[in-house]
Amino acid sequence: MTFLAVARLGRYTAAAEVLGLNHSTVSRRIAMLDASMGGRTLVRTAGGWEITDLGRRAMAAAESIEASLRALGEQAGGDPVQGMVRVAAPEAFTSAFLVPAVARLHRAHPGLAVELLAATQRVRQNRSGVDLEIVVGRPQVHRAYATPVCDYSLRLYATADYLARAGEPRTVDELAQHPLIYYVESSLQVDDLDRAVQRLPASPPSIRSTSVFAHVEATAAGAGIGVLPDFLAEHDQRLVAVLPDDYAHPLSYWAVVRDGPRSTAVAATLNALDEHVRSVGVG
Missing domain, CATH: 3.40.190.290 (D-Maltodextrin-Binding Protein; domain 2)
Incomplete structure (x- = not known):
């Protein structure tokens, strides 16, 4: 979910604010994801962070998890x-x-x-x-x-x-x-x-x-x-x-x-x- 926030917002600081985390925690979690996937999921550009080809695979998995969590919340009566x-x-x-x-x-x-x-x-x-x-x-x-x-x-x-x-x-x-x-x-x-x-x-x-x-x-x-x-x-x-x-x-x-x-x-x-x-x- 941390990766998904950065991929959508393009900045660690923006993702940290949305998630209620600090910048270093976001950076550390992305580094852990990169290590587990064996490569870079994000690359820095002049306009912010962009996803790599490997990141697209992570994006698909993250969005699937997000959809499942949303469905659980809706089943529990939560507001999506x-x-x-x-x-x-x-x-x-x-x-x-x-x-x-x-x-x-x-x-x-x-x-x-x-x-x-x-x-x-x-x-x-x-x-x-x-x-x-x-x-x-x-x-x-x-x-x-x-x-x-x-x-x-x-x-x-x-x-x-x-x-x-x-x-x-x-x-x-x-x-x-x-x-x-x-x-x-x-x-x-x-x-x-x-x-x-x-x-x-x-x-x-x-x-x-x-x-x-x-x-x-x-x-x-x-x-x-x-x-x-x-x-x-x-x-x-x-x-x-x-x-x-x-x-x-x-x-x-x-x-x-x-x-x-x-x-x-x-x-x-x-x-x-x-x-x-x-x-x-x-x-």
Whole structure:
């Protein structure tokens, strides 16, 4: 089980925290497993620990043991949805979809612990201490299970006061006269998000941030025209749509799980997320 945790999470420290052990105990147990199997089951890479060919044999055995233990727990009346699930997701998605989904899941399964990590970035190519990643755009990743979650669009919004003061643009070209509120270009790691502003004219000096909620608040404060997710902005009564028929950048959220959703807790988290997204009618 120690090996299984390291293989899934990619780090001794992450596995130690989940298992309630210290780092040296995890290291010692992996060394004992290697000795008993006659070779290395894990190899260190830049992104964390990856399983070797020998490790794949150990993985199959460990997952069989895990499934047997889970079945025993279910027969004894225990809740199979428990333990720790770590999810990395963009903050807008986390706030709008992930938090309500896992809150409902936790009420049904109080033995489940969930850690939510705000991250708007490309999918990680190696395990990095998370069980589930939500990313923007279809991910290109090996040895992982990926499934679409929902579609949305980036659109243009401003306040009525700003438009009355600065003038409402009638064409995309006229956006050159307005500050555009969006991500800090040098920190943007997602190509699909970068492409959202490539068809827009260069902006005068404006407020930029790595936080989508800063984009919303800067737009609501009348600092310019915001390039915002429609699922956040369309329900904000402070904002009105700008050029709704001329500009929209369609995007999608995808979920990525390493080695498939084999963990009962991870599978339950994915299912709860899917149910919540469908219930609110997005994508």
